[in-house]
Amino acid sequence: MHADILIVGGGLVGAVAARALSQAGFAIIVVDGTDPADAIDAAFDGRASAIAAASERLLSAIGVWEYLEEDVAPILDIRVADGASPMFLHYNHDDVGEGPLGYLAENRHIRKAATQALGGDTNVTFLAPLRVDALARDAGGVRATLSDGRTVTARLAIAADGRGSKIREGAGIRTTSWRYPQEAIVCTVEHEQPHAFVAHEHFMSPGPFAILPLKGTAEKPGCRSSIVWTERAAHARELVSLDDDAFTAELAKRFGDFMGEISVVGPRFCHPLGLQFAHTSVAERLILVGDADHGMHPIAGQGLNMGYRDVAALVDVLGEAKRLGLDIGAAAVLQRYQRWRRFDNTLMLAVTDGLNRLFSNDIAPIRHARDLGLGLVDKMPPLKKILMRSAMGLTGDLPQMMRRET
Numbered sequence: 001m002h003a004d005i006l007i008v009g010g011g012l013v014g015a016v017a018a019r020a021l022s023q024a025g026f027a028i029i030v031v032d033g034t035d036p037a038d039a040i041d042a043a044f045d046g047r048a049s050a051i052a053a054a055s056e057r058l059l060s061a062i063g064v065w066e067y068l069e070e071d072v073a074p075i076l077d078i079r080v081a082d083g084a085s086p087m088f089l090h091y092n093h094d095d096v097g098e099g100p101l102g103y104l105a106e107n108r109h110i111r112k113a114a115t116q117a118l119g120g121d122t123n124v125t126f127l128a129p130l131r132v133d134a135l136a137r138d139a140g141g142v143r144a145t146l147s148d149g150r151t152v153t154a155r156l157a158i159a160a161d162g163r164g165s166k167i168r169e170g171a172g173i174r175t176t177s178w179r180y181p182q183e184a185i186v187c188t189v190e191h192e193q194p195h196a197f198v199a200h201e202h203f204m205s206p207g208p209f210a211i212l213p214l215k216g217t218a219e220k221p222g223c224r225s226s227i228v229w230t231e232r233a234a235h236a237r238e239l240v241s242l243d244d245d246a247f248t249a250e251l252a253k254r255f256g257d258f259m260g261e262i263s264v265v266g267p268r269f270c271h272p273l274g275l276q277f278a279h280t281s282v283a284e285r286l287i288l289v290g291d292a293d294h295g296m297h298p299i300a301g302q303g304l305n306m307g308y309r310d311v312a313a314l315v316d317v318l319g320e321a322k323r324l325g326l327d328i329g330a331a332a333v334l335q336r337y338q339r340w341r342r343f344d345n346t347l348m349l350a351v352t353d354g355l356n357r358l359f360s361n362d363i364a365p366i367r368h369a370r371d372l373g374l375g376l377v378d379k380m381p382p383l384k385k386i387l388m389r390s391a392m393g394l395t396g397d398l399p400q401m402m403r404r405e406t
Contacts, residue, residue, distance in 0.1 A: 003029040003125070004328065005318075006144055006154040008132050008167045011039070012049070012107060013290035013307035014160030015114035015126075019062045020311050020401070022123035024319045026328075029152050031144070032128040033161075040112045046186050046269040048212060048226035049110065050075070050301035051103040054393030054402040055308040059113075061401045068113035073215045073222075074100035076197040078391075080374065082359065082367070083204055087375035095381065096388050102301075104199070104212050104226065135170055137285045141329065156329040157286050158314075163276055165292035171283045177276035177295075180356065182207045183236035184298060185229040187268035188214065189251070192260025194222035202254070203370075205362035206231045207273075208299050209254050224265065228298060229254065230273070230360070240270045273297055275353055281342060282334040289314065294345045297352040299359075305393055306348055312399035313340050344396060 005021055007014050010032030018028045038044055051059070051072065059065040078091040078101060093101045118124050131147040135157060144152040159167035168175070184207075200211040207230025216224040229251070231239060239250055248264055255262055276295040281288050290307030317337045321328045358370060377383055389395050393402065 001029060001125070001150060001152045003027040003152070003154045005029075005156050005158060006031070006142060006152055007158045007160055008032075008135075008144075009159065009161035009165075009290075009292070010034075010036075010126060010128060011160065011162070012110050012114070012304055013311065014158075015111065015118060016059070016062070016064060016308065017158060017160055017289060017311045017314065018124050018126070019064060019114060019117050019121065020058065020315050021318065022118075022121050023062050024315050025322065026123065026318070028124045029154065030124065030126045030128075031130050031132050031146060031152070032126070033131050035129045036111075036115055036126075040108045040115070042106075042108060043267055045107045046188070046267055047271070048104055048106045048188075048214065049304045050212070051105055051110075052302070052305040052308075052391065052393035053099060053102055054398065055305045056103060057403070058308050058312050058399075058401045062117065064113050064117045067116040068105060068109060071109040071113075071215060072103040072105040073213045074197050075102045075104060075199050075213065076100055078199045078201070080201045081203070082371050082374060083202070085367075085371040085374075087371040087378075089374045089378045089384075091384065091388050091391075093388075095385055096392070098392070098394070100197075101388060101392055104214060106214070106226070132167065135167060137171070137283070139284075142285050155285070155327065156318075159286060159288045159292040160290050161292055163291045163295045165288070167286070168278060168288055168292050171286055173283060173288070174279045175276055176279070177274060179272060179274040180207075180297065181233055182230050182273045182356075182360065183233045184271045184273055185227070185231060185236050185240055185268060186271060187227050187229075187251075188224060188265045189227055189255070189262045190216075190220065190224050190265050191262045192223070193258075195225055195259060197222070203359035204230075204254070205360065206235070207356065207360045210301075211255065212301075225259075227251065227255075233272070236270050240268055275349060277346070277349055281338045281345075284331070285329040285334075287314065287334060287337060294349055296349050297356045299356050300348075300352050300391070302348055302352065302391075306345055309344065309393065309399065309402070310341055312401045313337060315401060316399045340397065
């Protein structure tokens with residue numbers, strides 16, 4: 001089997017990359033180790049992801065959004081508070097005037113929408129569940145041996161196989177990483193009162209506690225939220241192991257009663273938290289995207305969005321190379337991609353790490369300083385607008401598919 005590009009990993013980033021590059025005229029083969037039916041099951045993951053405004057533009061441009069739109073909740077406001085402090089920071093989408101600040105979607109719905117978009121795409125061959133057992137790369141191209149014995153050749157390979165990327169490891173690309181002494185408890189709750197599409201983030205000494213609006217059900221629209229509850233690692237595992245009533249009681253202490261009584265819907269999960277980045281995003285005929293290149297703390301909800309910025313930049317870089325008749329796997333083409341994305345990804349890694357360290361403690365002088373900072377920023381509309389546009393993914397050197405004209 002032969003294609004222009006081999007993508008290893010067909011998850012949230014890999015499947016979107018396949019669709020975007022297909023729209024740019026490339027023949028794509030995707031190899032993924034997970035059965036697609038399992039990946040869209042509610043018990044597979046449990047997480048939901050924030051989709052920034054710029055990412056929505058990308059998904060719309062490649063025909064994924066039309067399959068996802070019914071399952072997303074807009075984020076109209078964001079309210080940030082520091083424990084019991086009276087100081088808070090309030091972001092209102094009306095202050096920017098460019099639609100919602102973002103959207104919230106369960107990961108399973110994003111996977112399903114990408115799969116639906118790929119269903120009728122004749123430029124994409126999706127092979128799953130299969131592994132890439134060996135990947136050879138040289139000046140002539142790439143050659144992959146699959147777990148079923150088949151061989152795939154291509155001009156370029158893209159590793160979208162997550163933080164534990166076997167492709168990155170096989171290429172000898174080193175990483176720097178560390179684990180935070182935290183784990184994230186993730187679950188979905190139903191509440192009596194609607195959330196009005198407001199996202200809440202409360203900073204507590206163990207870590208952030210986020211209440212993120214989901215669409216809800218037809219019977220109770222706006223009455224479900226995704227919880228990302230950060231706790232010290234050992235305590236998080238203890239909490240998840242509690243029986244339903246005890247777990248809900250502990251959750252209610254952090255959640256509060258401002259939306260009435262709450263109940264946990266579906267399974268609950270516990271995910272370790274850490275930071276990781278590859279020392280290079282490219283190697284001979286290989287590009288790393290998404291978590292295979294950079295994995296960050298979820299405190300700002302930007303992990304998936306940085307992966308989608310990778311994808312949009314890839315389309316621009318590889319599309320231009322194609323139009324100029326260049327080899328899309330040439331070192332000069334890959335280096336252009338790396339120069340474009342490296343600073344942006346490194347900056348976001350530093351920001352998320354810094355925010356987590358700043359807010360995940362109860363040191364009195366630091367607590368007073370950050371509370372004062374939240375209050376001051378809330379009184380400075382021009383600065384708030386800059387921060388909101390940044391969270392929406394609308395700042396910096398945007399790829400074509402993330403610009404307004406798309």
